[in-house]
Amino acid sequence: MNAGPHSVAILVYDGVTLLDVAGPAEVFKEANRFGADYRIMLLSPNGADVTSNLGVRLSIDGAASSGPAVDTFLVAGSGLYPRARVPADLADAARVPAAVAGRVASICTGAFVLAAAGVLDGKRATTHWQVAHELAAQYPTSRVEPDAIYVRDGTTYTSAGVTAGIDLALALVEEDHGPDLARDVARALVVYMQRAGGQSQFSAPLQGPPPRSPALRKFTDLVTANPRADHSVGELAKHLNVSNRHLTRLFHDELSTTPARYVENIRFDMARALLDQGHTATQAATLAGFPSYESMRRVFARKLSTSPAAYQRRFSTTRRANTGGSQATS
Incomplete structure (x- = not known):
């Protein structure tokens, strides 16, 4: 278990989903109250401040490609993807830190950014249930598991919808500091330590076009x-x-x-x-x-x-x- 400082960098960009950033960050911050030592920083592709999906401006600590290697590198999601292809500069911004980080993770549709950067090639992954089929179609070298809350493949982690980022962050805290500290964080935030079931329980009922015949x-x-x-x-x-x-x-x-x-x-x-x-x-x-x-x-x-x-x-x-x-x- 980690006893010293642990650097956590979150990649953000214009249009990023604010809860994808705030949820995991709150888990790590809360863990510090119980003895952890997470050092959280926000990175953007070019080091400039960004505006979230809610119009909230986020102050950035640096550019993703120019900082030192971090222990945990997170990529937040956005409603922009997969409606549009991930821009090359955003994929590049994820590729460099992901290659040298101790572990890499995505929140919700942040999986599309990791996939565009080649990080998910040959790996199991998940994302929000509504777009899991699109992740599988766009990046067929990844093995998408659409019902998982989060998936770990080696040192790479992907999670489902926005609140699943909290589930994933709790799992990372438990990995670093054990179940007792993670349980304290879950109780303080009034969330489940581990939710029963998969994403299917959150999906809409079966609907589709009427049969042809x-x-x-x-x-x-x-x-x-x-x-x-x-x-x-x-x-x-x-x-x-x-x-x-x-x-x-x-x-x-x-x-x-x-x-x-x-x-x-x-x-x-x-x-x-x-x-x-x-x-x-x-x-x-x-x-x-x-x-x-x-x-x-x-x-x-x-x-x-x-x-x-x-x-x-x-x-x-x-x-x-x-x-x-x-x-x-x-």
């Missing part, structure tokens, strides 16, 4: 209108006046799935919506058409790595019930 469009309408009905392949094929084999082939060719899995996905999305609305897990299972609560729980565990109850605690509301007029506390 009339039979499949009728199928989806039937299931959505009455998810509790018998939607076995045999019953659906009979209702649609097609053979079991033909229906299965339609799903494979057009949707790359099976009828049973598609029904499960619709029921799963309905159950999530019902839980978000405040229904109990048992009610959600029944209304969404699951044969039992246990069958719904298994689907949640497989898709989100968490239980329906845990999902509901995180996403149903930001309001906490008050008992006897006392304020609930964390």
